[in-house]
Amino acid sequence: MNKIYFFNPTCELEVAYNKAGFSAGSILDKFAEDLELLCSFLGEPDDLCILRHLPDNQFVKSLEQIGFRLPEFIKLSNLRLLYSRTDIQNYSMHPWGWSPNIFTSFVDLLKHTQNSMTAWHNEYRNLYDRRFALSVLESMLHNQEDTRLISKNYLPITCYTVAHVQVAMERWGQIVLKAPFSSSGRGIQFLRKPVLNDANIRWINHTLEAQGHIMVEPLLERTHDLSFHFYSDGAGGLNFAGIMPLQTHINGRYIGNIIVPKGTEALYWGLAKYELLNETVSKLLEILKTTDITTRHTGFFGIDAFFFKSFEVEKLQPCVELNLRQNMGIVTIKIAEILHPDANGIFGIELCKKENPIDIVNRLQFAHPVEFRDGKLFRGFVLLTPVNSRTMVFAYLRLD
Numbered sequence: 001m002n003k004i005y006f007f008n009p010t011c012e013l014e015v016a017y018n019k020a021g022f023s024a025g026s027i028l029d030k031f032a033e034d035l036e037l038l039c040s041f042l043g044e045p046d047d048l049c050i051l052r053h054l055p056d057n058q059f060v061k062s063l064e065q066i067g068f069r070l071p072e073f074i075k076l077s078n079l080r081l082l083y084s085r086t087d088i089q090n091y092s093m094h095p096w097g098w099s100p101n102i103f104t105s106f107v108d109l110l111k112h113t114q115n116s117m118t119a120w121h122n123e124y125r126n127l128y129d130r131r132f133a134l135s136v137l138e139s140m141l142h143n144q145e146d147t148r149l150i151s152k153n154y155l156p157i158t159c160y161t162v163a164h165v166q167v168a169m170e171r172w173g174q175i176v177l178k179a180p181f182s183s184s185g186r187g188i189q190f191l192r193k194p195v196l197n198d199a200n201i202r203w204i205n206h207t208l209e210a211q212g213h214i215m216v217e218p219l220l221e222r223t224h225d226l227s228f229h230f231y232s233d234g235a236g237g238l239n240f241a242g243i244m245p246l247q248t249h250i251n252g253r254y255i256g257n258i259i260v261p262k263g264t265e266a267l268y269w270g271l272a273k274y275e276l277l278n279e280t281v282s283k284l285l286e287i288l289k290t291t292d293i294t295t296r297h298t299g300f301f302g303i304d305a306f307f308f309k310s311f312e313v314e315k316l317q318p319c320v321e322l323n324l325r326q327n328m329g330i331v332t333i334k335i336a337e338i339l340h341p342d343a344n345g346i347f348g349i350e351l352c353k354k355e356n357p358i359d360i361v362n363r364l365q366f367a368h369p370v371e372f373r374d375g376k377l378f379r380g381f382v383l384l385t386p387v388n389s390r391t392m393v394f395a396y397l398r399l400d
Helices: 011-017 026-042 057-066 076-084 100-105 107-112 122-128 130-141 162-172 198-211 265-269 271-288 328-336 357-367
Strands: 002-006 048-051 072-075 091-095 157-159 175-178 188-191 214-218 221-233 238-248 254-259 298-310 313-323 345-351 371-373 376-383 393-399
Touching: 002 026, 011 100, 011 122, 011 198, 026 048, 026 328, 026 393, 048 076, 072 076, 076 107, 091 298, 100 107, 122 130, 130 214, 130 271, 130 313, 157 162, 162 175, 162 198, 162 214, 175 198, 188 198, 198 214, 221 271, 221 328, 238 271, 238 328, 254 328, 265 271, 271 298, 271 313, 298 328, 328 345, 357 376, 357 393
Parallel strands: 002 048, 002 091, 048 072
Antiparallel strands: 157 214, 175 188, 175 214, 221 238, 221 298, 238 254, 254 345, 298 313, 345 393, 371 376, 376 393
């Protein structure tokens, strides 16, 4: 079945506030506008990608010349044109993430297409809560003492008051506060001093008022960030899609995904870590198949994880958060399919601050010219989303 893609990166915030018509604000709206073309890399030529603004034909051709097989683009404002297509019933909707807004914004399109998810149910919301990710982690650690994994003493706890947070701080010293409906470094506070200041308390109270509870965990010495990726067909089927190394800022904000050449994964991670990661995938599949994800979610999703040092011994936290949506790791996996098998580098997101984004791109393209090997992209800087003088953020591929 052909697919229809749409980029709505604020889906988790829409779920958090649990109402249709929610607006995430101008900054996140601009983020969605600048990066919306990323959805196209998930598709094939027979698929459709709904965009707020259509990209310039020359930019699209430059991507196709590199080897990308892009879907057909449909402008959001012309959505009604799809309803008269004779083949529209052969498509299914695949937004970046499901949310109440998707079912109100695309109610007519959902009626014309074949979808296992046809309406938003409050039960879906439980799967987005960090407490669900915690339940998966607890299942992994239940009745086993694998010293390669995080200790049960470091498991996140759910707090409902500022006093609860203070108890956790007394227990661990340095802590991380996380809003229950958040991901990718958003809705997170790193507290490196064992005291709550006024700003911390205001943030905690605001989160408690908006979302009902807060997750607290110890601040650990991370050494490698990564993510596991899966696909649920919504009818009980669950498949593993890949493991992606991550680059993150010290505050947890996503920077990019590291591209590891096929066949060199064990060399990248080291044999012992690679074996542990594969064992973890098997355990995650076993646990996830017993949850509602297989019947209440259709599409890709990711589980963030990290290695950390504990008394000079490296261990794995196998389920930090569960991102029930398409994600940058999946985009990276799809992009890697067109690359030369020996290519390595990074898929990244660049936040433009003071410098003109066009100047940034020109400088990087000059410093990293594109090279091909055996007809496939091997080296260089490739701009993946259009830029202009008003661009706030863009996506890129840099192969070394």
